[in-house]
Amino acid sequence: MKERNLRSTVLVLTCFLFFLGMVLSNSTLAQKEGKTPKDSPSAIQLQVKEGMGSYLVDSKGMSLYYFKKDSPGVSACKGECLTKWPVFYTEKVVVQKPLKKKDFGVFTRDDGKKQTTYKGLPLYYFFKDTKPGEMNGEGVNNVWGVIYPDKLKP
Numbered sequence: 001m002k003e004r005n006l007r008s009t010v011l012v013l014t015c016f017l018f019f020l021g022m023v024l025s026n027s028t029l030a031q032k033e034g035k036t037p038k039d040s041p042s043a044i045q046l047q048v049k050e051g052m053g054s055y056l057v058d059s060k061g062m063s064l065y066y067f068k069k070d071s072p073g074v075s076a077c078k079g080e081c082l083t084k085w086p087v088f089y090t091e092k093v094v095v096q097k098p099l100k101k102k103d104f105g106v107f108t109r110d111d112g113k114k115q116t117t118y119k120g121l122p123l124y125y126f127f128k129d130t131k132p133g134e135m136n137g138e139g140v141n142n143v144w145g146v147i148y149p150d151k152l153k154p
Contacts, residue, residue, distance in 0.1 A: 044104065044116075045096035046149070047133065056099075056118060056147040061132025064088055065124045066152070068143040072120030073107045085137070085144070087115040088123040099149070118147055 046054040047061060056064040065085065069076040077085050093104040093116060105117045115122045126137030126144070138146045 043094045043096060044090075044099060044118075046099065049135070053148050053150055055135075056123075056149065057132070058088065058090075062125060063129055063133075063135050063137070063146050064118070065126055065137050065144050066118070066121045066147055067124065068145070070122050073105075073117065073122075075109050075115060075122045077122070077124065078110070084127045085124040086127065087113065088125055089114050089116050103149075118149075119152065121147075121152075123147070 043059040044064070045057055045059070047057045047063075048054050058064060067075070067077050067085065075087070077087075087109070089106070091106075091114075093101060093106075095101050095104065103119050105120070106114050107117060107122070109115055109122075117123060124144075126140070128134075128136040135146050137144050
């Protein structure tokens, strides 16, 4: 019985060490290869929609939105609104050129949660966007919009 427990423990420990080695080697390899910001889970980048221009997306290609009722550093989306428009937050903002890191910030909402901003405007997702590149929230109630940096006038 003790021998079987010992074998199980050794097997679990071996699997754990193998997994840890894989994670560390991938991390080191990514650093050596000089991965771009888009490979970072917190990256904000541009995606192009033909006929419309470049718009903001997260590292997975999910569209980022703004709410016309918001003010710089203040969110008007509260309660039930957040069910349809979840906040976008990343602790460390990494941007892909030609975006500028200085255009992004973070503020603490009235509910105590943090939210990332673009030129002071809080950023959101839309609950009906389920795949990268979808923009189902564009123009909802004439108060929600995808962020086209070249067209946005905060």
